[in-house]
Amino acid sequence: MSIKTFLLPDLGEGLTEAELVRWMVAAGDEVAVDQPIAEVETAKSLVEIPCPFEGVVSTLHGEAGQMMLVDEPFISVNTGGEEAPEPAAQEAERAQSYREEERAGTQVPADEEAAEDEGSGNVLIGYGTSNAKRKSSRRRKPRGGVAASAAHAPSEAVRVINPLVRKLARDNALDINAVQGTGPDGLVLRTDVEAALAAPAQQPATGAKDAVAAPAAVAAVAPLPKAGAADSKTGLPVASSQVLSGVRKTIANAMSTSRREIPEATVWVDVDVTKLLKLRKKIKEAQGQAPSVMALISRFAVAGLQRFPELNSRIEVEADGGLRHTVFQGVNLGFAAQTDRGLVVPNVRDAHKLNANELSAEFARLASVAREGKAGVADLSGSTFTINNYGVFNVDGSAAIINYPEAAILGLGRIIEKPWVVNGKIKVRSICEMTLSFDHRVCDGGTAAGFMRYVADAMTDPKSALASL
Incomplete structure (x- = not known):
């Protein structure tokens, strides 16, 4: 048999995620090309996702209410024919490529002379690889403290596949390395960053260097109040509590x-x-x-x-x-x-x-x-x-x-x-x-x-x- 995995497609205008509203098929169902398989809610509107494959549904990679990322596995279909690579292997390969990209430029080349004559070959979005930029980077002196020490100890970057998650942390002066990921193999999700920002330990907000110096405090996550439980600030029962998503x-x-x-x-x-x-x-x-x-x-x-x-x-x-x-x-x-x-x-x-x-x-x-x-x-x-x-x-x-x-x-x-x-x-x-x-x-x-x-x-x-x- 051949298992083909369909990734959530680009929904347009820079939208990188969508909330899965409902599945219109189940595992074991037969599907045809262009058959609607799910309904998702983006920041713009409700969208029906059609299936690009014909066959039998093998795996649904999400549940109703879950935020799904663009270019991540959405549905796997058994189309028959020759054996295809397992989706898990493909995902592991992609995750590894992201880790390599995030580490690009953080390790000192073995041959400094060669590094001056050639670009690094590791292209990050928004960054070039010209000699001038590399020389300029080496002339900068790192600031003191823990952050400066960490700059001299290259290690595998924290697993964050979605660049918007990094931006959210950076815009709020939150050290991404201090956030405990709840995704597969410790993958840091947007909900992890939002939870860290909402934690009482983050109030009042601290600077980036303070966040690096106190990772334990940043990683502390306050559980969301449950319906019927007493609110810690007002003492009143909680009617509902949920993270805003979609259009809201x-x-x-x-x-x-x-x-x-x-x-x-x-x-x-x-x-x-x-x-x-x-x-x-x-x-x-x-x-x-x-x-x-x-x-x-x-x-x-x-x-x-x-x-x-x-x-x-x-x-x-x-x-x-x-x-x-x-x-x-x-x-x-x-x-x-x-x-x-x-x-x-x-x-x-x-x-x-x-x-x-x-x-x-x-x-x-x-x-x-x-x-x-x-x-x-x-x-x-x-x-x-x-x-x-x-x-x-x-x-x-x-x-x-x-x-x-x-x-x-x-x-x-x-x-x-x-x-x-x-x-x-x-x-x-x-x-x-x-x-x-x-x-x-x-x-x-x-x-x-x-x-x-x-x-x-x-x-x-x-x-x-x-x-x-």
Whole structure:
């Protein structure tokens, strides 16, 4: 027989892991080429994984709820035919290659003269092997302490196959060598690093050198509280406790990054949309259908971004610490959509090329596929400006968090009838509160206010605004 192992494929846009939601087959089942075998949840959407082989399922390399890594064994299928190498042997060979790569450049060459004339041949991602870099590395003097001593004692690197695990530890000043791996043969998993960071011994956070000097303290892992058990801090029973994953984890990280990176400010205005609602009603009576209110307002917002392009931009940090401000000519319009899996932001590509009817249709289509969990990576990434209609939740207003790395987000509250002064007289009008949260680095308050005033005036007198678009 021949056992073929299918590795979890690249799911796009730099996604390196996915949560296994459910298997659609079991060991011993017959499978056909392109038959759906499992459903996984990425940071973007739910994805069905098809099988590339025909045969009988031999091994399922994971259980529901488990995080699966891209390019790691996902399913093994007995396809018949000639004998193939055992998956375990293949995995051991791959693990060894990773260990060799991680050790590349840490051992001193036997012939120093030859090392100066030739590259090491060991290429790490993000590092070259030129002579200049190697000479520069030897001129650096290691800092004192335990870390300096360790640099002179090359040994087999800790087993960490996923580079994101190393980055997570490095970004939090955690010595990866001090983390106790729970994977096969001591493999360090992301959950091991997250558990080490959450351990009480890590509070307050220490520097990298302290982490090296006290590996025992770092390795101490606090067990997660179980349902029904008393919480150590509050004394209250724990209803549930789980590590965030999938979309919920992505939302949490994005919101934290936005608050941490963007110095935002918020402006708001109450807008009389009575004429806008009347215009929409007339369009519906005449044509049998009409664009949604959000689509009409979005059309005004897109036009406003063409007049105030600073808000349709992003700021990125350069390698040297400088800030790069990138302004876009077109608009990919994101909109917040609530789904059973959490809040996602589909985006309408080239929204500046669409009229209100086309925008309305795209909003409906993307919202539908997002709620079904079928939105693709391209549907959920690449927006340059976002609009959030929190009025659907029956609230008047909100200072929305900017969808990082964008520069601004427009918020719409519910439309309610209020007494309003019109030409010196009090009348009942339909009023909507509109807010704009913006990155104060890309512009000052005058620009943000100018954009808001343009959109608000268009909403108040839509006929005049549409005539000029």
